[in-house]
Amino acid sequence: MAHVHSAEPRPKIAPTEAEIAAHLAMLEERVFQIKTRWPHFRQLLCDLQRLSRETAAGATVVSLERTLLYGGISLVAPLFPRHKFISVDCSPQVADERGAYNASMLEDVRVIRIPYSVRGSELETGLPDSVADLVLVPNLVHHVADQERLFGEMVRILHPGGRLYVFEPLLRELHQIPEDYLRYTPYGLQRVIEARGLKTESIELEGGPFSAVAYCWDQALQYFPAGKREEMQRWFNSEMFPKLLKWDQEFPTNLVRKHTSFPVSFSVVARKQ
Numbered sequence: 001m002a003h004v005h006s007a008e009p010r011p012k013i014a015p016t017e018a019e020i021a022a023h024l025a026m027l028e029e030r031v032f033q034i035k036t037r038w039p040h041f042r043q044l045l046c047d048l049q050r051l052s053r054e055t056a057a058g059a060t061v062v063s064l065e066r067t068l069l070y071g072g073i074s075l076v077a078p079l080f081p082r083h084k085f086i087s088v089d090c091s092p093q094v095a096d097e098r099g100a101y102n103a104s105m106l107e108d109v110r111v112i113r114i115p116y117s118v119r120g121s122e123l124e125t126g127l128p129d130s131v132a133d134l135v136l137v138p139n140l141v142h143h144v145a146d147q148e149r150l151f152g153e154m155v156r157i158l159h160p161g162g163r164l165y166v167f168e169p170l171l172r173e174l175h176q177i178p179e180d181y182l183r184y185t186p187y188g189l190q191r192v193i194e195a196r197g198l199k200t201e202s203i204e205l206e207g208g209p210f211s212a213v214a215y216c217w218d219q220a221l222q223y224f225p226a227g228k229r230e231e232m233q234r235w236f237n238s239e240m241f242p243k244l245l246k247w248d249q250e251f252p253t254n255l256v257r258k259h260t261s262f263p264v265s266f267s268v269v270a271r272k273q
Helices: 018-033 041-054 096-100 148-156 187-195 209-221 226-250
Strands: 059-067 085-089 132-138 158-169 198-206 265-272
Touching: 018 041, 041 132, 041 158, 041 198, 041 265, 132 148, 148 158, 148 187, 148 265, 187 198, 187 265, 209 226
Parallel strands: 059 085, 059 132, 132 158
Antiparallel strands: 158 265, 198 265
């Protein structure tokens, strides 16, 4: 297991509501770029805010993140100011070599800089059994090769009655190669979770066929050389992107094939029995 800084919640001065709102706006604009590139991440940020409100003050929240991509800063911790928050950095060993290539996204005065608590592993956090009231796994599951150990660790650190939250993409390019291993459907992930003795509380889907097209366009533009890419990016952002998102709202249902949908991402909340 990688180096562990501390297995205890990191003491911090609680940020003000205004500071949290500013941090959240920064995430929307700079990290997840919800209005310009990746609207499906709105679901993640809305879910996290809801879970923060629903989780009792003083409860222990554990988040499995890849913080080294952002210079060791937890994106999620500022959204849980009333809780004992433990951020477990789950970056692979190659992250030390690749460096914090997303750190520039956090060069913003609005960022609340809370470092990770534990440099561990999603397979071995180093935390005690039944320590967590809520475990968050935002956008990470597909980067883990050993799914059995991953979900076993989630269940181990949750106490009975505790909740597990997982956010995952359905549509995604191969990225952070080679640590990109699988894509679950929401119902496939539900089966995996429930096989571990958890009970699913909710499944939420985000996006539709037109935002899926928008996501593929966004990725495809990166294959153009710089000059052509800038030209095409201006065209796409001004003309096509707004239309595609509007069409998702206007035409949400497949009129040809029943029992069919085309979300871009999803989230699952489950409770340990």
